[in-house]
Amino acid sequence: MTVEFRALHKSFGATKALDGLDLTAHQGELLALLGPSGCGKTTALRMLAGFEKPDSGQVLVDGEDISDVPAHRRDAGMVFQAYSLFPHLTAADNVAFGLRMRKVGAAERRSRAAELLELVGLPQHADRYPHQMSGGQQQRVALARALALRPKVLLLDEPLSALDAKVRVQLREEIRRLQQELAITTVFVTHDQEEALSTADRVAVMRDGRLEQCAGPAELYDTPSTPFVAEFVGTMNRLPGRASGDGSVEVLGQRLPVRGDAGTAGAVDVLVRPEAVDATADEDGSARVTATAFHGAVTRLTVALADGTTVKADIPSHRASGLAAGASATVTLPERPVLVEARAA
Amino acid sequence: MARLTNRRGIRWWRGAVAAVAGLYFLVPLACSVLFTVDVPGQGFTLSAYTGILGASGFTGSLLLTLELAAATIVLVLGLLVPALLAARLGAPRLRPLLEVVCSLPLVVPSVALVAGYSGVLRWGPQYLSRTPLFQTFVAVQNADFPVVLVLAYTVMSLPLAYRALDAGMRAVDVRTLMEAARSCGASPVRAVFQAVLPNLRGALMNAGFLTLALVLGEYTVGALLGFRPFAVWIVGIGGSQAQLSVAVSVLSLLLTWALLLVFAAAGRPRTRIPRRALAKAAPALVPQESAS
Ligand SMILES: Nc1ncnc2c1ncn2[C@@H]1O[C@H](COP(=O)(O)OP(=O)(O)O)[C@@H](O)[C@H]1O
Ligand SMILES: [Mg+2]
Numbered sequence: 001m002t003v004e005f006r007a008l009h010k011s012f013g014a015t016k017a018l019d020g021l022d023l024t025a026h027q028g029e030l031l032a033l034l035g036p037s038g039c040g041k042t043t044a045l046r047m048l049a050g051f052e053k054p055d056s057g058q059v060l061v062d063g064e065d066i067s068d069v070p071a072h073r074r075d076a077g078m079v080f081q082a083y084s085l086f087p088h089l090t091a092a093d094n095v096a097f098g099l100r101m102r103k104v105g106a107a108e109r110r111s112r113a114a115e116l117l118e119l120v121g122l123p124q125h126a127d128r129y130p131h132q133m134s135g136g137q138q139q140r141v142a143l144a145r146a147l148a149l150r151p152k153v154l155l156l157d158e159p160l161s162a163l164d165a166k167v168r169v170q171l172r173e174e175i176r177r178l179q180q181e182l183a184i185t186t187v188f189v190t191h192d193q194e195e196a197l198s199t200a201d202r203v204a205v206m207r208d209g210r211l212e213q214c215a216g217p218a219e220l221y222d223t224p225s226t227p228f229v230a231e232f233v234g235t236m237n238r239l240p241g242r243a244s245g246d247g248s249v250e251v252l253g254q255r256l257p258v259r260g261d262a263g264t265a266g267a268v269d270v271l272v273r274p275e276a277v278d279a280t281a282d283e284d285g286s287a288r289v290t291a292t293a294f295h296g297a298v299t300r301l302t303v304a305l306a307d308g309t310t311v312k313a314d315i316p317s318h319r320a321s322g323l324a325a326g327a328s329a330t331v332t333l334p335e336r337p338v339l340v341e342a343r344a345a
Numbered sequence: 346m347a348r349l350t351n352r353r354g355i356r357w358w359r360g361a362v363a364a365v366a367g368l369y370f371l372v373p374l375a376c377s378v379l380f381t382v383d384v385p386g387q388g389f390t391l392s393a394y395t396g397i398l399g400a401s402g403f404t405g406s407l408l409l410t411l412e413l414a415a416a417t418i419v420l421v422l423g424l425l426v427p428a429l430l431a432a433r434l435g436a437p438r439l440r441p442l443l444e445v446v447c448s449l450p451l452v453v454p455s456v457a458l459v460a461g462y463s464g465v466l467r468w469g470p471q472y473l474s475r476t477p478l479f480q481t482f483v484a485v486q487n488a489d490f491p492v493v494l495v496l497a498y499t500v501m502s503l504p505l506a507y508r509a510l511d512a513g514m515r516a517v518d519v520r521t522l523m524e525a526a527r528s529c530g531a532s533p534v535r536a537v538f539q540a541v542l543p544n545l546r547g548a549l550m551n552a553g554f555l556t557l558a559l560v561l562g563e564y565t566v567g568a569l570l571g572f573r574p575f576a577v578w579i580v581g582i583g584g585s586q587a588q589l590s591v592a593v594s595v596l597s598l599l600l601t602w603a604l605l606l607v608f609a610a611a612g613r614p615r616t617r618i619p620r621r622a623l624a625k626a627a628p629a630l631v632p633q634e635s636a637s
Contacts (some may be wrong), residue, residue, distance in 0.1 A: 052522055071527040072536075078528040097540075098529035142525075149530060197530040253411045 001062055001075075001152040003048060008057035010209075017043040019209035022292075025153075028183040030176065032200035032215075034190055036232070040209040041189040045155050048187065050074045061153070065134055070223070072101075075091040077146030078155040083138050085130040091117060091141045092094045092126035093278055098149045116144040119178065136167040141197045143175065148184070154179065154186040160195065172199050193233045197221065205229045225260065227341040237277060237311050241340065244287070249340050252305075252331055259337035268340040277313035277333050281302055281322035285330035287311075289323050299323075303331055374595070381592040387618060394593035397582060406578035409598075413574060414560040417498040418553045420471050421506045424499070426545075426553070429510055430537065433519050447507035459569040462497060466570075488572060497566045502559045506552040512546020517541075554608050581589050 010018040012019070017040045025031040033041045036290070046052040047059055050071030058065045066074060083092045095116050096109040115162040117123050120140040130138055146154060154174070160168045175201045179186045187264075188195050196203045197217040204214040213225045224230035241251035245265030249258050264320050279300070279301055286306035293300045299320035301313045311331060315323070323329060381393045397403065425447075432439045450458075469482045485492045521540055526536035542549070564576040573581075579597055583590030 049524075049528055050395060051527070068534075072530050073523070078525070078585060080521055080525060082518055082521050084518070084525040086522065086525070086540050086544070087517065088546075097526070097531075101526075101530040101539075145525075145529065204570075319613050 002060075003153055003185060004060040004063075005044060005047075006058045006060060008044065008059070009055045010047070010049060010052065011055060012272065018047075018057075021057070021205050021206070021209060021211055023214060024209050025185055025187055027185055029201040030186045030188055030199060030269060031180050032188045032190055032196035032203045033206060034196040034203050035212075035233070037191055039196075039206045041206055042157055043209075044080075044206075045157050045187060045189050048074075049076050049078050049155055050274065055119045073140050075149075077149065077151035077153075079139065079146050079283035080157040081161055082129065083135065083142075085138055085141055085145070087130050090127050090129055091122065091133070094130070094141055095144045097145060097149050101236045102149065111142075112148065116148055117141070120144045121148070121174070127322040133251075134167075135163050139163065139171065140174075143178070146186075147178075152185065155186050156186065156188045157229055158191065160190075161192075167199055167215070168195070175199065187298070197233065203233075203247065205232060217223075219251040223259070224339065227269075227271055227339060230339055231290055235274055235312060237272050237274060238269040238309075239272065239305075240307065240309060241268050242266065243340055249338065251338070252333060254333055254335075256333060256335065257337040258340050260282055260339060262341055264342050267343040268272075269343055271341065272333060273340040274300060274312040274314040274337070276334055277311055278334070279313045279315055279323060279329045280332075281327055281329055282330040285328045287329045289327045289329055289330050290322065291325055292323065294320075301329075303329060307329065352613050354369050364537075374598070375402060375592050377595050381588050381595060384588060393588040394596065396586075396589055397593055397596060399637070402582075404614045406573050406575045407502075409490070409573070410561060410575035413494055413498065415559050416495045417560055418504060420495060420499045421502050421556055422549060422552060425503070425506055425510055426549070427508075429514060429520065430541065433514060434523060444507070449503075449505045451504045452502075455497075455501060455563075455565040456569070458497060458500065459566050462493060462566070463570060466493065486570075491570070491572045493570065494567060494574065495630075497570075498556075498560050498563060501563070502556040502565075504557040506558060509551035509555055510545070510548050513545045515552070517544045521619065550611075554605060557608060558601065558605065559606065561597075 005021050006022045008018045010023040019040075021040065023031075023033075023045055025042075033044060035041055043052060047054055050066075050069065053067070058067060060066070061074075084184035085091075086097065086217075089097065092110070092113040094102075095113040099109045099112060114123065114126060117126055120143055122140055122144075124139060125133060125137060125141070128137075130141075132160065133141070139162075142159070159175075161170055167322060172195055177186075180282055186201060188196070196221070200217060203220050204217055205220070207213040207228050213220060213229045215225075220229065220233055224233060230236050239251050241249045243249040243258060243264045243266060247258050248255050249268060249270055250256075251270045256270075275298070279289070287303050289301050289308070290304050291302040293302075294317065297312075297317060298314045300319045301311055301315060301320070301323055303311045305311060313331065384391055384392070428443060431442050448590055466482065466486060469478070472477045473482065477530060485496075495540070522540045522544065523533075523536050526540035527533070531539060560574075562576060563574070564580065567577045569572040575597070579593045583593035
């Protein structure tokens with residue numbers, strides 16, 4: 001099932017939650033909605049679920065406008081950010097709740113609930129009440145409940161944000177596995193870029209109620225189309241440079257081509273990832289290593305440039321031996337196009 | 346070690362407070378009971394109690410009060426539950442207004458309330474004698490089931506019921522429960538009845554409980570409007586005899602307790618909650634393991 005947001009606008013009083021959102025989720029894909037808190041991710045998802053009406057714009061499912069379909073008739077399963085299991089029902093009854101609403105017989109309800117609990121790895125927890133389960137288990141049951149009616153689209157609103165790191169990683173892998181197994185179109189809201197990059201087919205980065213960029217994880221990381229995306233996804237260095245306005249920029253004594261908006265001239269920030277920055281030990285170098293952190297194959301150096309700018313550089317650990325804290329170094333960039341942003345005055 | 350002594354200290358205090366509170370309640374009660382059964386010159390006798398039970402009007406007034414209580418509970422919950430849910434789900438800005446309205450009866454003394462009611466009841470029939478509303482006024486004051494008392498009690502119990510329900514709704518995430526149910530295919534009405542209300546069971550019981558207690562003990566409105574619910578009857582019967590009047594209050598106290606216990610028992614969840622869960626929810630109900 002294809003889901004399409006078209007020019008969605010929504011305001012809550014003076015707050016613009018959505019400001020012209022355009023976005024499409026294709027059949028069977030896991031689309032992550034990524035963005036800082038308050039950028040309108042939940043609002044977009046709730047419009048798809050039918051809990052919020054757009055001020056203007058449309059939500060299309062397989063090409064049809066579903067604005068007038070009430071929430072309980074939309075074919076969407078949802079997992080909420082807050083724990084949302086019905087406290088008065090056992091895990092099995094929670095999962096079977098939707099089936100009961102659809103008047104499915106008791107025997108079939110029970111077998112389907114057992115099947116779904118099996119699917120999320122909790123077959124032995126059928127008779128537990130929500131308060132007898134951990135947060136991770138509760139969200140698994142919530143996932144089973146959302147899948148019980150075989151919805152055409154699965155909506156996940158930061159389902160992992162209340163869980164601790166280890167469970168979070170485990171569960172997101174499981175969500176991904178289930179999603180691919182069932183080939184169900186899924187919209188996954190998160191503010192965690194790592195979560196989005198590691199699970200999604202495509203990631204839509206939102207900012208202030210609009211779409212900033214929507215692309216596959218690798219493309220988003222390697223060629224972010226805006227400085228906002230570049231900084232939000234992964235770690236980014238900002239180096240002072242001077243753009244000439246003809247599509248090149250001078251930075252660290254090198255002249256590099258500008259990617260994207262080539263017209264910028266004057267003082268700019270040049271955005272480069274730590275792994276693209278190279279540092280070599282150099283007695284006469286003007287930069288100085290201030291800290292090192294060992295990450296296995298790579299070591300992350302924090303380097304202070306002559307003008308005081310701090311740069312992070314990831315270099316292979318076997319080359320980091322001469323670059324202890326306090327060492328002098330030279331910092332260089334590869335001959336590749338770079339993203340620039342005009343400096344705020 | 347420090348924690349252990351600390352805990353013991355707390356226990357000791359708990360015991361002391363419980364003892365003082367217990368004495369404060371039980372001593373007067375025990376004295377009252379003693380006074381009613383130990384009549385000077387006759388020795389031990391239960392005549393005061395048998396006198397009450399045998400007096401005419403006992404069953405009638407008690408039944409009337411229970412009926413009034415039932416009607417009041419239905420009306421209060423019927424008014425408040427939809428209003429509170431609507432305010433919570435649809436219009437959060439109306440909540441303060443609702444709170445103020447529901448608290449108003451606290452500042453209006455019941456005597457003033459009654460003065461208002463009797464004014465209207467007197468005025469109404471005069472001006473409306475030729476309209477169908479006249480019959481309404483008559484029906485409202487029917488001594489067999491004075492609807493006007495239900496209305497008055499409803500107003501008087503609003504503050505209590507409001508607080509009980511509001512506390513219950515604070516404890517559960519009504520909005521998320523509602524939306525979770527909707528996304529499982531429940532219409533709004535079914536979502537309320539099958540996902541929200543079952544989780545407000547305790548709050549609903551509390552609200553009913555407080556309303557029942559209020560109606561059982563209400564004297565002013567009933568007496569001043571000239572009806573004979575239980576509290577009014579009890580005062581009337583006990584007025585003449587010292588022993589009897591004290592026996593009457595002891596008896597009404599016990600009766601209230603008995604009814605409230607019945608209510609509490611009825612309100613217990615039907616599903617068997619495992620011991621572990623019970624211990625978590627209400628530590629006081631399960632014997633604690635000794636301090637470890
Ligand atoms: N029901 C609401 N009433 C008022 N403001 C709201 C409501 N829902 C969301 N907002 C506001 O809209 C903006 C976007 O919210 P939301 O979609 O929840 O963001 P996100 O999920 O990306 O953190 C926020 O500024 C939030 O405060
Ligand atoms: Mg959100």
